[in-house]
Amino acid sequence: MGERTTDNGPVPAGPTAGTAVLLQLVRDGRPRTRAELAAESGLARSTVAERIDTLLTSGLLRHTDKGPSTGGRPPSLFAFNPAARVVLAADVGATHVKAALTDLSGQVLVEQNRAMDIAAGPDAVLGELCALGDTLLGEIGRTQRDLLGIGIGLPGPVEHASGRPTNPPIMPGWDGFDVPGHVQERLGGAATLVDNDVNIMALGEHRTHWPEWPHMIFVKVATGIGSGLICGGRLHRGSQGVAGDMGHVQLPHGAEVPCRCGNVGCLEAVASGAALAARLTGLGSPAGGSADVVGLARSGSVTALKLVRQAGRDIGEVLATAVSFFNPSVIVIGGALSQAGEHLIAGVREVVYQRSLPLATQNLRIVQSRAGERAGIYGAALMVVEHALAPAQLDALLADG
Amino acid sequence: MGERTTDNGPVPAGPTAGTAVLLQLVRDGRPRTRAELAAESGLARSTVAERIDTLLTSGLLRHTDKGPSTGGRPPSLFAFNPAARVVLAADVGATHVKAALTDLSGQVLVEQNRAMDIAAGPDAVLGELCALGDTLLGEIGRTQRDLLGIGIGLPGPVEHASGRPTNPPIMPGWDGFDVPGHVQERLGGAATLVDNDVNIMALGEHRTHWPEWPHMIFVKVATGIGSGLICGGRLHRGSQGVAGDMGHVQLPHGAEVPCRCGNVGCLEAVASGAALAARLTGLGSPAGGSADVVGLARSGSVTALKLVRQAGRDIGEVLATAVSFFNPSVIVIGGALSQAGEHLIAGVREVVYQRSLPLATQNLRIVQSRAGERAGIYGAALMVVEHALAPAQLDALLADG
Numbered sequence: 001m002g003e004r005t006t007d008n009g010p011v012p013a014g015p016t017a018g019t020a021v022l023l024q025l026v027r028d029g030r031p032r033t034r035a036e037l038a039a040e041s042g043l044a045r046s047t048v049a050e051r052i053d054t055l056l057t058s059g060l061l062r063h064t065d066k067g068p069s070t071g072g073r074p075p076s077l078f079a080f081n082p083a084a085r086v087v088l089a090a091d092v093g094a095t096h097v098k099a100a101l102t103d104l105s106g107q108v109l110v111e112q113n114r115a116m117d118i119a120a121g122p123d124a125v126l127g128e129l130c131a132l133g134d135t136l137l138g139e140i141g142r143t144q145r146d147l148l149g150i151g152i153g154l155p156g157p158v159e160h161a162s163g164r165p166t167n168p169p170i171m172p173g174w175d176g177f178d179v180p181g182h183v184q185e186r187l188g189g190a191a192t193l194v195d196n197d198v199n200i201m202a203l204g205e206h207r208t209h210w211p212e213w214p215h216m217i218f219v220k221v222a223t224g225i226g227s228g229l230i231c232g233g234r235l236h237r238g239s240q241g242v243a244g245d246m247g248h249v250q251l252p253h254g255a256e257v258p259c260r261c262g263n264v265g266c267l268e269a270v271a272s273g274a275a276l277a278a279r280l281t282g283l284g285s286p287a288g289g290s291a292d293v294v295g296l297a298r299s300g301s302v303t304a305l306k307l308v309r310q311a312g313r314d315i316g317e318v319l320a321t322a323v324s325f326f327n328p329s330v331i332v333i334g335g336a337l338s339q340a341g342e343h344l345i346a347g348v349r350e351v352v353y354q355r356s357l358p359l360a361t362q363n364l365r366i367v368q369s370r371a372g373e374r375a376g377i378y379g380a381a382l383m384v385v386e387h388a389l390a391p392a393q394l395d396a397l398l399a400d401g
Numbered sequence: 402m403g404e405r406t407t408d409n410g411p412v413p414a415g416p417t418a419g420t421a422v423l424l425q426l427v428r429d430g431r432p433r434t435r436a437e438l439a440a441e442s443g444l445a446r447s448t449v450a451e452r453i454d455t456l457l458t459s460g461l462l463r464h465t466d467k468g469p470s471t472g473g474r475p476p477s478l479f480a481f482n483p484a485a486r487v488v489l490a491a492d493v494g495a496t497h498v499k500a501a502l503t504d505l506s507g508q509v510l511v512e513q514n515r516a517m518d519i520a521a522g523p524d525a526v527l528g529e530l531c532a533l534g535d536t537l538l539g540e541i542g543r544t545q546r547d548l549l550g551i552g553i554g555l556p557g558p559v560e561h562a563s564g565r566p567t568n569p570p571i572m573p574g575w576d577g578f579d580v581p582g583h584v585q586e587r588l589g590g591a592a593t594l595v596d597n598d599v600n601i602m603a604l605g606e607h608r609t610h611w612p613e614w615p616h617m618i619f620v621k622v623a624t625g626i627g628s629g630l631i632c633g634g635r636l637h638r639g640s641q642g643v644a645g646d647m648g649h650v651q652l653p654h655g656a657e658v659p660c661r662c663g664n665v666g667c668l669e670a671v672a673s674g675a676a677l678a679a680r681l682t683g684l685g686s687p688a689g690g691s692a693d694v695v696g697l698a699r700s701g702s703v704t705a706l707k708l709v710r711q712a713g714r715d716i717g718e719v720l721a722t723a724v725s726f727f728n729p730s731v732i733v734i735g736g737a738l739s740q741a742g743e744h745l746i747a748g749v750r751e752v753v754y755q756r757s758l759p760l761a762t763q764n765l766r767i768v769q770s771r772a773g774e775r776a777g778i779y780g781a782a783l784m785v786v787e788h789a790l791a792p793a794q795l796d797a798l799l800a801d802g
Contacts, residue, residue: 016443017418042417157760167760215640229726231632238728239616242760245725250756252653261758321722324646325630327639355651359558359568359643 018043019051019398020391023060026080027389029105031064033075052078058398059084060104060389082107085148086140087384088133088187091197091376092125092154094118094170094223099132101140102381104148106208108374110136118155121173122182130186144188148388148397151380152179153197157242163194166241169261191393193383195237197376198244201369202228203235204379205332209370213329217322218369219246219315220335221344222290225268229326235383247272249318267318271311273337279307290336297340308340312347319348320355327360334369342368419444420452420799421792424461424481428790430506432465432480453479459799460485461505461790483508486549487541488785489534489588492598492777493526493555495519495571495624500533502541503782505549507609509775511537519556522574523583531587545589549789549798552781553580554598558643564595567642570662592794594784596638598777599645602770603629604636605780606733610771614730618723619770620647620716621736622745623691626669630727636784648673650719668719672712674738680708691737698741709741713748720749721756728761735770743769 021041026032034052038045055061055078062081082105091098095118100111112135116128133150137143156168163180165171180192202218210216216230227244229236236243247268248261259269269275273290280287280296283303287293296304319331331352333345349366356364371378388397422442427433433441439449456462456479463482483506492499496519501512513536517529534551538544557569564581566572581593603619611617617631628645630637637644648669649662660670670676674691681688681697684704688694697705720732732753734746750767757765772779789798 213640215637227726231637232635234633236616236632236727238761239614239730239765240728240760240763242758243616243726243728245728245758245761246722248758249722249725318722321647321650321719322726324650325628325644325723326637326726327641327644327646329640357643357646357649359641360639360646362641364640 016391016394016398018047019054020389020394022048022051022055023080023389023394026061026078027105029080031077031079033077035075037078054398060397080104086137086142086146087148087381088136088150088190089377089380089384090129090133090150090152091200091380092116092118092129092152093197094155097125097129097132098377099129099136100377100381101133101136101142102377104385106204106378106381106385108377110139111377112136118171119173122177122179126179126182127186130183133187144190147187147190149191149193149384150183150187151200151382151384152183152192152194153200153376153380154179154194155197157240158194158196159241160193160195160199160237163192191384191388193380193387195235195380195383196226196228196241196244198226199228199235199237200379200383201334201371201375202230202244202332202379203383204375204377204381205334205369205371206230206233207382208375208378210330210332215326215328216330216332217244217319217326217328218332218334218375219319221271221273221311221315221333221337222335223272223274225272225315225335227322231326246315246318246322249321251314251317267314271314273335276304276307276311276337280304293337294340297343304340305343308337309343309347311337312344312349313351314347315344316348316351317355320352323352323356323360323364328364330365330367332367332369334372334375338368417792417795417799419448420455421790421795423449423452423456424790424795427462427479427481428506430481432478434476434478436476438479455799461798481505487538487543487547488549488782489537489551489591490778490781490785491530491534491551491553492601492781493517493519493530493553494598495556498526498530498533499778500530500537501778501782502534502537502543503778505786507605507779507782507786509778511540512778513537519571519575520573523578523580527580527583528587531584534588545591548588548591550592550594550785551584551588552601552783552785553584553593553595554601554777554781555580555595556598558641559595559597560642561594561596561600561638564593592785592789594781594788596636596781596784597627597629597642597645599627600629600636600638601780601784602735602772602776603631603645603733603780604784605776605778605782606735606770606772607631607634608783609776609779611731611733616727616729617731617733618645618720618727618729619733619735619776620720622672622674622712622716622734622738623736624673624675626673626716626736628723632727647719647723650722652715652718668715672715674736677705677708677712677738681705694738695741698744705741706744709738710744710748712738713745713750714752715748716745717749717752718756721753724753724757724761724765729765731766731768733768733770735773735776739769 038048064077064079082103086101097116098113101109156171165174179194183192198220218228225247227246248266250265257269259266276293277287439446465478465480483504487502498517499514502510557572566575580595584593599621619629626648649667651666658670660667677694678688
């Protein structure tokens with residue numbers, strides 16, 4: 001709130017802004033000459049030369065092979081150096097901690113999963129996470145000093161600015177807990193950013209597979225149902241950080257089904273992996289969760305396929321309204337239940353294309369997640385990288401390097 | 402699409418960025434010294450001095466009274482000069498053209514309304530609009546050369562980038578018409594921006610009354626029903642420019658009512674001013690449109706009040722889903738029917754607070770439009786100002802001045 005904005009977003013200024021612009025340019029991986037950097041950034045050549053020196057010193061930029069000569073000595077080429085630092089990215093679920101170290105392009109260097117009950121509380125879960133971080137650093141011969149930062153996704157609402165969970169329904173003991181403070185203290189003070197798990201999945205999916213598509217809805221269909229919104233290329237967290245909550249939108253025809261939130265007829269109570277597993281069990285095909293539903297569907301169970309397709313239609317009903325309001329370029333369906341094959345997506349498409357305005361669906365794509373199980377890790381890592389390389393934080397990083 | 406974005410938005414660079422930053426600072430109206438401008442912008446004092454000269458020459462900045470002395474000579478104060486140029490802002494409805502000249506702060510200098518049927522086609526309507534623009538310029542002793550630009554709101558979907566209407570349902574002859582080209586040719590080549598009327602109302606309402614509230618849904622309830630979204634302080638137009646279309650979301654209980662779009666049970670077919678007028682007429686209280694419904698409600702007709710309240714509830718049903726997805730800070734209800742008093746808003750509140758997640762409604766405000774009938778004019782004007790003063794366009798403006 002109170003952030004100064006224009007139609008083109010906040011306008012940063014000062015020397016750091018120029019440095020940030022150069023970094024933004026080279027983050028695409030293509031090496032460039034001084035002249036190219038000047039031309040593409042709009043900065044004066046003398047300024048570019050000065051900023052390049054700063055960035056070389058920090059290690060964020062490196063020399064690469066010489067460019068093609070235009071007669072005289074071939075010009076120097078400069079490229080982003082994703083190996084300058086590492087990021088600890090963690091995707092914490094209801095029953096697991098997944099952690100990875102990535103480079104500054106989000107490439108996974110090493111990763112590990114541990115079974116862990118979120119209900120064990122923040123001390124136990126974050127202790128495990130930090131120990132895992134140290135183990136991973138050791139495995140690739142780096143130290144806490146090499147950490148650019150730490151990104152964490154949690155399975156509940158998080159106040160992103162403070163990194164504290166707010167009234168998370170399945171996380172006893174976590175409400176208001178200072179996650180960044182706790183983690184930073186154990187991992188050498190590295191800047192720690194925390195967000196809801198679906199938000200980081202949305203960011204990861206967007207950055208790795210849909211960077212040119214400005215408006216995205218990412219839907220996670222697993223034990224529960226949630227979504228993350230990308231708006232003009234930026235993660236839209238909303239006023240209380242709870243944007244994307246679609247699991248508790250009421251379906252018109254589901255009024256009889258009670259939901260764990262206390263209401264009846266919520267989308268999640270009807271179309272989630274947990275709801276489908278319960279239904280299948282009741283119909284004589286025992287299923288413990290999303291994975292079993294996916295297994296039954298893949299093995300050709302007609303009952304499972306029918307239920308998955310109807311879940312797609314139910315999700316489509318709620319998405320149709322979101323499509324009319326938000327007019328996204330792409331809807332991505334991820335989460336464990338999306339592994340059930342095309343039946344879920346087909347159900348979503350069927351209803352969205354039928355119910356939304358033709359103009360809003362004209363170029364709309366509805367697809368399965370491409371980042372898959374790593375969406376959260378990519379998102380947690382890139383959230384940290386984008387934050388650290390933005391003008392507001394870059395000064396600190398350069399002074400530190 | 403393809404715009405380079407980070408979590409903090411596009412990063413502009415070069416000398417213009419610094420100039421744009423200074424302009425952004427002073428646009429709040431408060432005069433500042435050179436030292437304050439340097440401190441607040443993060444720019445070097447030598448750079449600030451240079452940019453101030455450029456801005457004084459362009460007329461966008463002006464000297465004001467001296468500041469308080471700190472011992473020696475009192476320092477010079479610089480302030481934004483909203484009188485440097487004027488903007489022609491037009492709000493074109495189904496049956497009227499409303500046009501105003503504003504200064505660069507969006508203040509209305511002079512305005513006029515003309516009855517005009519949008520179905521008369523673009524030549525006739527835009528001809529009238531341009532003639533009106535010349536008349537207004539003459540009235541305040543300015544010329545086409547003084548125009549910073551022209552902002553136009555139209556009652557249908559518009560591709561904002563090209564300024565062309567796309568399949569507008571109530572605008573025969575307008576589909577794909579080059580509105581900016583047509584207007585620019587008649588008004589001295591002034592840059593012309595076109596958008597949907599509800600979008601400019603949303604922008605105008607936000608900028609004049611809710612600038613510190615980053616996420617807003619503005620709902621226009623009149624003959625039809627539409628909305629405009631402000632996301633992170635920026636107007637969210639969506640992928641095809643049709644974001645905010647809520648009029649044709651289907652209500653669960655309205656399935657019997659046919660809509661002009663060809664579907665049944667659309668919100669607009671049930672809860673718009675036109676729908677209520679038809680219902681009242683059928684019940685023996687003849688009403689020709691929103692204004693008559695408002696008149697009946699204000700005169701205390703219990704039937705009208707009941708219908709208005711139920712319309713609020715119906716709108717609330719659709720908004721509840723939008724609240725769950727978008728998690729806005731404020732919902733503003735505008736348009737002719739919002740003049741019916743608190744009954745419409747009360748109906749909206751009743752359902753949204755009941756149906757949305759507690760966390761999403763915790764700090765949510767649902768209020769009547771404060772910009773009222775001028776929301777569109779403010780929005781059209783400020784759309785032009787923000788565009789012209791942004792780094793990408795500012796060079797042209799300064800060269801021109």
